[in-house]
Amino acid sequence: MNTTIAKPEIxxxxxxxxxxxxxxxxPYPRLANMREHAPILWSPEGNQWLVTRFDxxxxxxxxxxxxxxxxxxxxxxxxxxxxIKYMRPGQNILLQDPPDHTRIRSLVNTAFTPKVIHxxxxxxxxxxxxxxxxxLRKNSSDLISEFAFIIxxxxxxxxxxxxxxxxxxxxxxxxxxxxxxxGGGCPMRIFDSILAMQGLRSYLSATIDRKKKSPxxxxxxxxxxxxxxxxxxxxxxxxxxNAVLILIAGHETTVNLIGNGTYNLLKSPDQKxxxxxxxDLINGTVEEILRYDPPVQVVRRLANEPMEIxxxxxxxxxxxxxxxxxxxxxxxxNPDPDRFDITREKPKHISFGAGIHYCLGAELARTEARIxxxxxxxxxxxxxxxxxxxxYKGPFALxxxxxxxxxxx
Numbered sequence: 258m259n260t261t262i263a264k265p266e267i268x269x270x271x272x273x274x275x276x277x278x279x280x281x282x283x284p285y286p287r288l289a290n291m292r293e294h295a296p297i298l299w300s301p302e303g304n305q306w307l308v309t310r311f312d313x314x315x316x317x318x319x320x321x322x323x324x325x326x327x328x329x330x331x332x333x334x335x336x337x338x339x340x341i342k343y344m345r346p347g348q349n350i351l352l353q354d355p356p357d358h359t360r361i362r363s364l365v366n367t368a369f370t371p372k373v374i375h376x377x378x379x380x381x382x383x384x385x386x387x388x389x390x391x392x393l394r395k396n397s398s399d400l401i402s403e404f405a406f407i408i409x410x411x412x413x414x415x416x417x418x419x420x421x422x423x424x425x426x427x428x429x430x431x432x433x434x435x436x437x438x439x440g441g442g443c444p445m446r447i448f449d450s451i452l453a454m455q456g457l458r459s460y461l462s463a464t465i466d467r468k469k470k471s472p473x474x475x476x477x478x479x480x481x482x483x484x485x486x487x488x489x490x491x492x493x494x495x496x497x498x499n500a501v502l503i504l505i506a507g508h509e510t511t512v513n514l515i516g517n518g519t520y521n522l523l524k525s526p527d528q529k530x531x532x533x534x535x536x537d538l539i540n541g542t543v544e545e546i547l548r549y550d551p552p553v554q555v556v557r558r559l560a561n562e563p564m565e566i567x568x569x570x571x572x573x574x575x576x577x578x579x580x581x582x583x584x585x586x587x588x589x590x591n592p593d594p595d596r597f598d599i600t601r602e603k604p605k606h607i608s609f610g611a612g613i614h615y616c617l618g619a620e621l622a623r624t625e626a627r628i629x630x631x632x633x634x635x636x637x638x639x640x641x642x643x644x645x646x647x648x649y650k651g652p653f654a655l656x657x658x659x660x661x662x663x664x665x666x
Contacts, residue, residue, distance in 0.1 A: 267290065267291060267294045267295075267298070268287070268290070269291065269298060269300050269302070269307065270284065270287045270288065270291060270307075270580075271300040271302050271303040271305075271307065271578075272554065272555055272578070272580070272652075272653035272654060273303050273305070273555070273578060273654075274300070274302050274303045276651070276653050281649050281651060281653065282648070282649050284554075284582060284653070285582060285583075285586060285595065288309065288580055288582055288583035288586070289583070289586065289595075291307065291309045291580075291583060292309035292310055292583045292584075292586075292587060295309070295567070295568070296308065296309060296310035296312075296313040296567035296568065297309070297310075297313060297566065297567035297568070297569050297577075299569070300578075303578070304576070305575070305576040305577065305578050306569070306571065306575060306576065306577045306578070307577075307578055307580055308567070308577055308578065308579040308580060308584070309580055309583040309584065309587075310567070310583070310584060310587050310589065311584045311585070311587040311589060311590035311591075311605060311607070312587075312589065312590070313566060313567040314556075314579045314581075314584040314607055315584075315607060315611055316566065317558055317566065317577060317579065318556065318558070318579070318607060318610055318611035318612045318614070319611050319612040320612070321355075321612070321613065322560070322561050322562055322564060323558035323559065323560055323561065323577065324354040324558065324559050324561050325351065325352050325353055325354055325358070325557075325558065325559065325614060326352070326353075326354055326559055327352060327557055327559050327576065328352070348494075348495065348498060349361075349495070349498040349499045349501070349502040350362050350365065350499060350502070350614075350617070351502055351506075351614075355613070358613065358614070359613075360490065360491075361491065361495060361499060362617065364480060364483055364490065364491055365476070365480070365499055365503070365617065366617060367476070367479060368416050368476040368479075369617050369618055369620065369621055371620060374620050374621050374624050377412065377621075377624070378624060378628065380412075381408065381412060381624065381625055381628045381629075382628050382632060384407070384408050384411055384412070385404075385408055385628055385629050385632040385633070386632055386636070388403065388404050388407055388408070389404065389632060389633065389636045389637070391403070392404055393636060393637055393665060396664060396666050397643050397662055397663070397664045398662070398663055398664070399660045399661065399662055399663075400516065400519055400660075400661040400662075400663050401512065401516050401657075401658055401659070401660050401661050402660065404515070404629070404633070405512045405515035405516045405519070405629065405661075406424075406428065406508070406512045407424065408511075408515070408625055408629055409507065409508040409511035409512055409515075409622075409625050410424045410427055410428065410508040410512075411424065412507075412508075412621070412625060413503065413504060413507030413508050414427070414504070415475070416475065416476055416503075416507070417475060417476050417477050417500065417503060417504060417507075418464070418468065418473050418474075418475025418476060418477045418478055419460075419461070419464055419477070419504070423460075426460075427457075427504060427508070429453070430453040430454075430456055430457040430460075431453075431457075431504075431505045431508070431509055432453075433449045433450050433452070433453035434450050434453045434454050434457070434505060435505070435509060435652060435654075435655055436449070436450060436651060436652060454501075457501055457504070457505075458497060458501060461477075461497060461500045461501060461504070462497055464477060464500075465477060465481055465493075465496060465497065465500070468481045469481055469485065476503070477496075477500060480496050480499075480500075481496065484496050503618075506618065507618055507621075509655055509657075510552045510553055510618075510622060510655065511552070511618075511621075511622045511625050511626065512552075512657060513552030513553075513655060513656055513657030513658075514543075514546065514547065514552045514622055514625075514626045515625070515626050515629045515630065516657055516658045516661055517546060517550040517551075517552060517656065517657065517658070518542070518543065518546035518550075518626060518630055519630065519633065519640075519661060519663075520550075520642075520647055520658060520661055521546060521549060521550055521597050522542075522599075522630075522634075523640065523641060523642050523663070524597075524642070525597050528542075528597060528598070528599050529634070531599060531600065532599060532630075532634060533634060533638055536631060536635070538599050538600065539627050539630060539631050540627060541599055541600065541601065541604075542599040542630065543623055543626045543627050543630070544601075544603075544604050544606070545597065545598060545599045545601050545604050546626070547585075547604075547606050547608040547609075548585045548586075548591065548601075548604040548605070548606035548608065549585070549586075549597050549604075550582075550597075550656065551581050551582055551585055551606065551608040551656065552608070552655065552656055552657060553581060553608060553654065553655060553656070554580065554581050554582050554653055554654055554655070554656050555578055555579070555580065555581065555653065555654040556578075556579040556581060556607070556610055557576065557577065557578050557579070558576075558577045558579070559574060559575070559576055559577070560572065560573055560574065560575045560576075560577065561573065579607070581606075581607055581608055582656070584606075584607055585605075585606045585607065585608065590605040591604055591605055609622075637665045639665050640663055640664075640665050641663065641664060641665070642661075642662070642663060642664075643662045643663060643664045645660070645662035647660070647661055647662075648660070
């Protein structure tokens with residue numbers, strides 16, 4: 258175990274262990290205190306390093322001496338340790354290093370090329386417009402459940418080749434699985450997470466079996482064909498593990514991106530007005546949302562060898578958790594970082610990671626968010642928040658709202 262720890266006057270916020278009451282709604286002041294104290298802090302409670310500054314985080318993400326084999330890290334809570342072991346029997350690209358990561362990513366990437374994403378734009382627009390036509394007939398609507406959730410879950414389901422009509426079941430499984438990753442090691446939450454993972458795996462395993470008999474024009478069918486041709490290129494367990502990852506990651510983060518973006522625009526009338534007056538600002542708006550209130554707050558790496566970074570000595574098999582929200586608001590990278598500014602010149606962020614593990618679905622998420630926000634404010638320029646408090650849900654790693662009640666009347 259490392260012996261270098263943070264100075265006692267700094268209260269460490271370790272998101273993998275526990276989140277104090279009230280912090281989930283606005284963690285940024287606490288993250289700022291940590292960031293200004295040191296670029297990398299040791300968490301005795303979590304047995305890991307916490308990275309808080311942009312340059313150090315960017316360097317770690319781009320350095321292949323830091324890997325993704327986090328099965329070498331032991332969670333301090335024995336219940337979480339057992340749950341993590343069970344939840345990772347098959348390796349997906351989120352947990353692999355080269356050459357396995359390179360091999361599988363090249364196969365999965367076929368569904369996320371710029372050409373494929375561009376072909377989806379008209380369909381995404383149609384989905385958004387259809388949802389808005391229903392939503393805006395009412396006095397008040399939950400933008401999360403009625404709009405932000407449905408767009409990405411429909412698109413990712415269709416890409417994979419599973420029925421989008423099962424989206425409520427996907428939502429239930431995904432919610433329980435992601436909550437199992439929250440700190441604290443609550444036995445009931447862990448149990449629910451394991452049951453949900455069993456349910457999702459069984460569902461996708463049955464889908465894979467059906468695709469073997471009756472393939473379609475979708476990603477699972479393509480991967481089933483590859484797996485049948487050569488187990489060396491893609492094993493069945495790898496196929497299943499990556500199907501689970503794509504279904505969950507393919508909608509959870511984008512729901513949060515659309516929801517966080519809408520919320521921050523509605524809280525900042527000057528920014529909303531700027532976007533309404535100049536729709537060409539939409540690309541920069543999405544980038545500023547990603548920087549200011551990122552949907553993914555945690556990215557993790559494991560040191561493969563000893564090294565010095567951020568003024569600390571990192572040992573082999575040390576775990577490093579990059580606190581994305583802290584790094585994105587580092588004033589060394591972005592001036593006046595606590596200001597939400599959609600006209601910001603090239604905002605710097607690591608919300609999609611960097612290096613060889615850069616998010617596979619980044620362009621799809623950007624496209625969905627851009628279209629969703631554009632169509633939303635084009636159809637409802639007078640959209641505003643109602644009086645219902647907006648509450649952020651857990652876990653800390655996936656920052657998003659439980660609901661967002663809006664009205665145009």
